[in-house]
Amino acid sequence: MIQIRNAHLHGRDGLHDIEIDGDRFGRVLPAGQGRGEVLLDASGALVGPPFVEPHVHLDTTLTAGEPRWNASGSLWEGIAVWSERKQTLTRADVIARATEVLRWYAANGVLHVRSHVDVTDPGLVALDAMLEVREQVRDVVNVQLVAFPQEGVCSFDDGAELLEEAARRGVDVIGAIPHFEDTREDGVRSLEIAFRLAERHGLLIDAHCDEIDDEQSRFVEVLATLARRGGLRERATASHTTAMGSYNGAYSYKLQRILARSGINLVCNPLANLCLQGRFDAYPKRRGLTQVKEMLAAGVNVAFGHDDVMDPWYPLGTAFPLQVALAGIAAAQLTGAAEIDEAFAMVTSRAARVLNLTDAYGIEPGRPADLVVLPAASPRDAVRRQTRPSHVISRGRVLAETPVTPTRLTWPGREPEHVDFIRERDRGMTPGAPWTPRTPTD
Structure with a gap:
């Protein structure tokens, strides 16, 4: 003792x-x-209790400038740059970069990490490497892996099959990216595929959802409804949801009720999305974040994530959650005394709820x-x-x-x-x- x-x-x-x-x-x-x-x-x-990282891409970390810089700073060019870098991935490359950033996380007091891993690669190189990393660090850091279809489930050749294979290989969470699919119908179908997979394999759901400044992108209502009707509820997460920054008041009011009833989690990534969103705007220029204050007030669990650490989407970062919390406070205007405490919870206890840690977390x-x-x-x-x-x-x-x-x-x-x-x-x-x-x- x-x-x-x-x-x-x-x-x-x-x-x-x-x-x-x-x-x-x-x-x-x-x-x-x-x-x-x-x-x-x-x-x-x-x-x-330790800090919790609810959203990062360890397979892409430390690749900023490789093979070129994201000159426009947009989400879309970031995806294009990563598609080029993805062609040169090796097992050793992914393991080395991911392990180094996990060391940074551990030094900063982060002992639970959810990492999205791109599975729109027929060889699943990054996934196999990250499965190995998860086992290597399990005695010090708990890593959850999300099968993330970066280039789509329905709009990428064999996307659904690759997602299924990722589930068979042992991921913890099934992902999706409905707003990136070719049509709205494909976006809805991609979420239905993801939920069926999660239910069949007993896994969690975490979808990149509405990460766009288009006020017509409304897949979060689909995700929430699937989670409520299928019973996954708090085991499901919608990440980013930046289109909420463009929704009108009437729809926002309706959406708060839908999300609160569903029990799902939201993850806001203030550092990355403040840089990525609003790139097509002149002025006024949108912040491009989810409705943090409003959703907290409605009783929805919201957490803050880092998203990217030195990669094509965000070239900075040291994997320090309090830096993320500070950015979130400024961006979401959480300056009340109780709101600042909530921002701290959004990188600790609220983030732990996203990972569904339950009795594996807390003193x-x-x-x-x-x-x-x-x-x-x-x-x-x-x-x-x-x-x-x-x-x-x-x-x-x-x-x-x-x-x-x-x-x-x-x-x-x-x-x-x-x-x-x-x-x-x-x-x-x-x-x-x-x-x-x-x-x-x-």
Whole structure:
């Protein structure tokens, strides 16, 4: 038995000790009552379950500029560039790039990742490579794989057969891209194919849905209805849904009811879609994001994803969820105190609901001993100061450590001092800087 002492748990008064028995959580007790060797003393820092990435494309990561840059910055040219790069894929290439970005995720405290994998490749090179990566990292990071038909199910030669083969090879989730199909009828049929596959193989659904600025793209209502009538409900997700940014008020009101009844999840990818959408607009130029505030208010579960890390669609990124949350706050205007806390939940507990993690997530007795230690007073403080975890614990073991190193400033007329970007009146609420947790070797 080991323990983490003096942890600040969001939503609970006082400090707590967290017992860990092997790779599982034991009791959560008031500070000073825990038993076992001290793994680390959190010293009042914010401790919570790990970050969750609900939407990324690990097979495309780290390919920005290969074989050429996306000059227009549009979604469509990104797909064209990737189609060229896809011709040169090898197993070793995909494994190396995906593994490196998973290392970045783990260092940032992300221990659950859902990755879409392009299966519009007759050789399924990327899929086989990602299946191997999933097994290689399973002891530290939980990876879910989505069979993603980047170039369509009905509009790509043998698209439906490739999706079926991906299910047989062992993906966790079935995908679709209805707005990219040649006709609306093909889009609806592609979703029906995806749902039949998911139901037959006992898998989840996560479709790229309405990722376009066309106000007539309304496949999310089809996905939600299929999920409700077929019983998949919260096991189904619509990703992107950027066309919602162009829907009129009357239809939006109707859609909120449809989505809330269905129980499906939405994933918004603010970093990528702020860059990709509105490329055909002059001014005013649309933000091109889903209706985050409105859907949250309607009771729909919404999460934030990174989507791309240095690839043809988004050439930046370090796989840090709080950067995504900050962008989402600005883009969706989530600036109320409670809304900022919700943005933090959108890269933690709400994202965990997208992955359907249920009792595999959270600091509760018997659950996997996965957590992050954030030297911050609250989720709001962590988002504002973009606080990286000082410690990442995976299955009861320290996986990553980041020293807390405050800035040293020499200001005219004052002695050199640390600058920690904390407002004076909040100082008593925040762990002091420099902040150094104690370990058993101290």
